[in-house]
Amino acid sequence: MIKSKKEFLGQRGSVDVGKLVGIVISLIILGLFCFAAWWVIKSTSDAGSQYGEALVDTKRKALALQCQLNLRSIWQNLRMYAADNESFPPSLEALVQWGADPQLLRCPAPDGQEYVYIPGQDEDSSGKNVLVYEANAAHDGRCNLLRLDGQIELLTADQVQAEAAKTRVRLRDRR
Structure with a gap:
């Protein structure tokens, strides 16, 4: 049985701050990539309508x-x-x-x-x-x-x- 919060975290594994920072940075980069892709698609559709x-x-x-x-x-x-x-x-x-x-x-x-x-x-x-x-x-x-x-x-x-x-x-x- 779990006696303390420290034991509970120890059993589940401790949070590695380095990994957490890496995940946050990865999410930010993915968000920026998605924004850039959206911007390119939007620009292309505007250019397509202008071309038409x-x-x-x-x-x-x-x-x-x-x-x-x-x-x-x-x-x-x-x-x-x-x-x-x-x-x-x-x-x-x-x-x-x-x-x-x-x-x-x-x-x-x-x-x-x-x-x-x-x-x-x-x-x-x-x-x-x-x-x-x-x-x-x-x-x-x-x-x-x-x-x-x-x-x-x-x-x-x-x-x-x-x-x-x-x-x-x-x-x-x-x-």
């Missing part, structure tokens, strides 16, 4: 650029059509029948639509006139617009509608 956002942004910019390239190709086709026929076509469909690629007539963005053409213009019309534009704001709330002189602009939908209206007024006044 950058990819989406790059895709949107690429679609806006592809839309502008479509408009540039339409402008070149319209100029060639005008050289062959001494006027611009009555519609974009007539341009396709003449030989233009029908895929050019639509914005490549997922919510892109067919371009709007303002007929009745010739090379003597104002270079500021709108020739082709997007009615749907498919590029972060903006639309591409092609002017008669070949300039392409990225404007808000309201600005595009205002520019198209000015062109229609100039055409009406010219007649």
Whole structure:
């Protein structure tokens, strides 16, 4: 039977202070390692989300650029059509029948639509006139617009509608 506390500790084994300090230090190091691992994982997930956002942004910019390239190709086709026929076509469909690629007539963005053409213009019309534009704001709330002189602009939908209206007024006044 146990007679004293000293005998009890002696039977169970005495606590070695060196081992206790070693265990505490090991736990502190393990805690620091876990914190470092958590920090790396958190940083990596933040970088991953930033990378994903950058990819989406790059895709949107690429679609806006592809839309502008479509408009540039339409402008070149319209100029060639005008050289062959001494006027611009009555519609974009007539341009396709003449030989233009029908895929050019639509914005490549997922919510892109067919371009709007303002007929009745010739090379003597104002270079500021709108020739082709997007009615749907498919590029972060903006639309591409092609002017008669070949300039392409990225404007808000309201600005595009205002520019198209000015062109229609100039055409009406010219007649």
